Every structure is written in C-alpha cells, then in structure tokens.
Amino acid sequence: MVTIYDIAKACGCSSATVSKAFNDYADINIMTKQRILKTANEMGFIPNTQARALSTKKTWTIGVLFQDESKGGLTHYFFAQILEAVKEQAEKSGYDLTFISRIWGDKKRTYLEHCRMKKTDGVIIACIDFESEEVQELMKSEIPVVAIDYSSPNVSSMVSENYKGLNILTQFLIQLGHKDIVYMNGHLTAVTYERINGYRDAIRKENLRERIINSKYYDRKTTIAVTKALIESGDLPTAIIYPDDYGALWGIKTLREAHIRVPEDISVAGFDGIELGEMLHPRLTTVKQDMRGLGRGAALKCIKMIETKKITKTETTVGIELVAGGTCRKLDK
Amino acid sequence: MVTIYDIAKACGCSSATVSKAFNDYADINIMTKQRILKTANEMGFIPNTQARALSTKKTWTIGVLFQDESKGGLTHYFFAQILEAVKEQAEKSGYDLTFISRIWGDKKRTYLEHCRMKKTDGVIIACIDFESEEVQELMKSEIPVVAIDYSSPNVSSMVSENYKGLNILTQFLIQLGHKDIVYMNGHLTAVTYERINGYRDAIRKENLRERIINSKYYDRKTTIAVTKALIESGDLPTAIIYPDDYGALWGIKTLREAHIRVPEDISVAGFDGIELGEMLHPRLTTVKQDMRGLGRGAALKCIKMIETKKITKTETTVGIELVAGGTCRKLDK
DNA sequence: CTGAAAGCGCTAACAA
C-alpha cells in the first residue's frame, strides 16, 4: 500500500507537502505539486479515506434510511426512484451513500448510534415510520437530516404539492361528470391530511358527497380488502382515487376480477406517476410526483447543511403534474 | 465526543483495557469488563469505526455496484429485490453497504479506485456491463468480488438455473399445443446463451421451428420496437417468450394496442417473477427466479471470502420455478 | 514555500 510517506520519500520532500499537493493548498510551489502528483500517480497512490476522516472529522458519507418495518424501501417503486436521484446527486457532489440500519450482526443499535459510529455527515430519510421514537431521536440530533415525503417543523424536508395534487385530480374527475368520488387515503400523516384537504375542498365546492375511506399506502392486502368491501357494500362510487399507483393497480385488478370494468363501469386514479401506471392498458390516470426533484433536492439540502454547518428545519415543495390516462372516463349526463 | 481514553480515566484503567472490554478479549477480568461496559454506556460512548478500521484494516463495509450505463439498478424491479436481500444478509452479518461509483465530485475514478479508497472489504456486482474493462479490473483485483446473474470463470457468482428455466418454460408451451414459439432473448451474455440452449433443446426435441429474435433485457423501447416489427412481419407466432417480465408487460401492452388479444390470439411469457407480473390481469406466465436466494447467497459468499481471506472463483446456482399464469392458453387441435 | 511534530481514536504486541 502506497502512503504519502512513500511519495514523500520518492520526491525528497515531507509528507506534509504531499498532503498539501493533494488538498489544493495555495502555499506550495507549483512545480513541487506537479512532481508530487506525477509520482503519486506512477506509484499508484490511493488516499485512505478513513485516515483522512479521522483527522478531518468529515467522512464525505451520507446515510440513507430507506426502510419500512414491513418491506424494504428499495423494492418500493416510488422510493426506489427517489433513492436513485439522491445517489446521483450525492455522487456529483462527492459524497458516498451508506445504508443506515439498526441491525448489527447479532446486536442491535439505534439509527442514531449507527450514524454516529460511521460518522455520516448527514442522513436522508424516506419510506419509514417517521413517528417512531428512534427516527425522532435522529431528527433531533446534531446530524443534518432531510426527510422525504414527510412534513414536520422538527426536520428539513422535501414534499410534493400534495394539497394541489389531490385537488386538481378531484376537480378533473368532477369535470368528467363524476359526482360520487371515493378517496381511499393512506396512513394518516401530515402529507395525507394535505391530500384529504385537497380532495375535500374540491368536493365541497361542488356540494358533492364526501367519501373518504381509510386504507394504507403501498399495501397490497389492505387495498384489495378495502376494494372488495366497497364492492360488496353495493354502493360503488363512479370513481375511486387510490392512495397510490401501486394500490390503484391492485384495485383495478380486484375490480376486474369482480367483472367490473375499468373505465367503463368505474373510473380509477392513482398517485405518484410510476412507470407501472404506464404499463397498464389503458394507462393509469394519476398525479405525477417529481421523484428526481425530491431526491435531488433532498441530497442538495442535506449537503448544504453539512457544508454550512447549520442545521435548518425547512420544508421545500416540488411541483406535481396531472396525468390524464385512460382509466377515467367521461360520464354521460 | 467520548473516547476510550475518557472511559479509561473514569474507570481508573488504561485505554488498552477498555479496548479489550469491547472486543471480547479473554484476558480481562470479568468484573473490570462489566464496569467498563457500564461506564461506557453511561457516558454514551460510541466507537469510531474509521479509527478502528485504520488500525485493524477492516472496514466491515461491502461495496455494491448496481448500476447500468442507462438506468440505475435501484429502479430495476428485479435487481432491487436482490439488493434488498443483499442488504438484509449483510446487516445480519454485521456489514454495512455502500454504493460504488466512478463519479467523484467533478473528478472521475475507476470502480477499483473507489473500493480501495473506501477500503471496502468486498464488493457485490449486479446489473452492469460485466464485460467493461473497469469491471474486469475489479474482478481481477485483490478485493473479494461476487457477481450476480453473470457467469464467468474469472469471478465468483450467483446465477439461476437459466438453462432449465427456459427449457421448462418452452416445454410448457409445447405441452399447451404451441408449435410456433418465439424466444426474444436479451443481451448476448453467457446467461443468455444458457437460456437460448434451454429453449433450443426443447424446440429441437419436438422438431419445431426455432425462432430466436435478438432484443434486450429490461429495455422498453427495444422491446416495443421488436414486438411491432414482429406484428408487421405478418408472421406472428402463437407464443412469445420475452427476455424478462418487464419486457413481457410492454410487449403485451404493444400487442393489445394492436388489437391482438393476450392470451386469446397469442400467448406470452416472461422471465424473473417480479410482482409486476402478478398485477397484470390475467397474471403473467413466467419463470420465477429466487431473488432473495441470489442476494442472500451473494452476500454470504462475499463475506466468506472476506473472513477466510481466500478469493475463490466459484459459481453457485439457485433454483427456479415455473409460474403458470393466465397469459398462455392451451391451443385447440 | 517547506517540514517537524502533534494528534485524530483505536488496536495489538509485548512487558510487567
């Protein structure tokens, strides 16, 4: 293993000078610098990041917490997109990503402990139970944290225009002539309440029947069960808005298996705008979130906190977009 | 920040003793050990992994290379599942995961350089152009590497029973009465040749027409184009096997848009067994790979090399399973 | 512009 001492020896200078050459210090002769860089290159020198971290107290590492209690965030179509964007931006800014967990061989540790051990410069959280004590502890810590798809004064975050999203989607259905629209909401978080309000305001404005049914995000079983219950109730609406696209697809499958045609007999919409919706025939009507914007923004926000050494607690909103697919039809008068 | 020195002082012992307490050394008085552990806990001590790594030369970190030139491996439905399993097993064994890339702020570096800088104990590779020079360089290095879904004497790997997979799938179609079966293969890798042979042997055994069409894995555009060309050729087979489930779904959508019904007019099958196939109505016929087995196996294999300090170049095969969905129909005589 | 030296936090011989 080649160290800066080896290079120093080969160049007839000191290790301090070699270090300066690599860290773009100004107080070094340009010729010396070039000589050092050249020799280092020839010798195959690779700086050791842990040694550097030990002395600078900066690891150039961002931790990511992308896990649900039930399923990993990686297999979550929506969050996978976001993580991809986080990764891309982190790399561009020179940071590495590492997963944070509380499993540690046969021991356990908290998320915060993991972050401290690895000395991650910051953390990005998504797809998790934000209200859990451990996550709250992390958000209160000295580590810069950015949450995605979560809204709270306790943490910096990136969220979509959730109110607007459900509001325009509901309006869109109303314009198609729908008067009986069910909104099947996900877990009751601040984000969900935003969406509920968006739905509610659109409905009330037209004095329509407000039908909100509790369900869960990204939950196959629950979605199917709730859909079946709705079918069996004999009081089917003319349109259903599912918590997300994933749920909408399972909902559509459930409806179709009950010989209820989409969109002929009932209109269906989702939320997120993942590729899955495009694969459906006809294409799913949905509200597209800007996953790249969310991920990229989270990374940039986190890095900004790291580099300014200031922890902020601000929320940033990214735009959404209505995607009118073929799963919602215009109602005859 | 609490260090072992702080604890040593508080306990009236030396830092070496504290270190021993934490590393389960035998030569330490059980009482001393307990006192140290207790004090450390009270003081909120968190061991610093980089300091430890610097002196032990082991980082307890495994690098993952999950990226394609075009799209990130994270949004790849099949590989996301595998990565999730890799992560789970790594955590259970006490290892952290970090992404390996060649982007480094505004500089570049090779994958191997990145691994060396971070001193990853091992690397797991998937969803990448294995033939690229940089990946080959990594496989030849001193770092333990495990490849997933790649077959080569140059590296340890985890693969599915690819020959068998396509063989039984083809046989299944033949048993349904199909005599004109197209296999649309993916990129021409060793894995693909295995599958081609599986198809070919089944076809030849029955003296049927062999129709292999080149396409690409996980490629929306190409799949659609190839499917359209097939439709326009006027020589539609009675069944198509797509390179993967993802392609099969786009294929089905393309067929349906051309008013060709699946499975009434044509039968379609995929490969992989991702959830997407289940969401389709009717469910996609496919060959299910054991993603968890692949991921878990890769992690274990990598860790074994790390812990035995022996680099092996062995291939491990995991079983597959035919999933008879509703997209293939029995042909009338 | 260069270098000596101390230190980051922990480990591991080797002595005691």
Add this chain to the structure above:
DNA sequence: TTGTTAGCGCTTTCAG
C-alpha cells in the same frame, strides 16, 4: 490480568 507504547495514514499548526 493490566498497562505501555508504537503504530494505522492523513491533516494541520506553526516555526523555519
């Protein structure tokens, strides 16, 4: 059973 001490590889202050 415990402690002394010399690193691991790099940074950084400060004197030269």
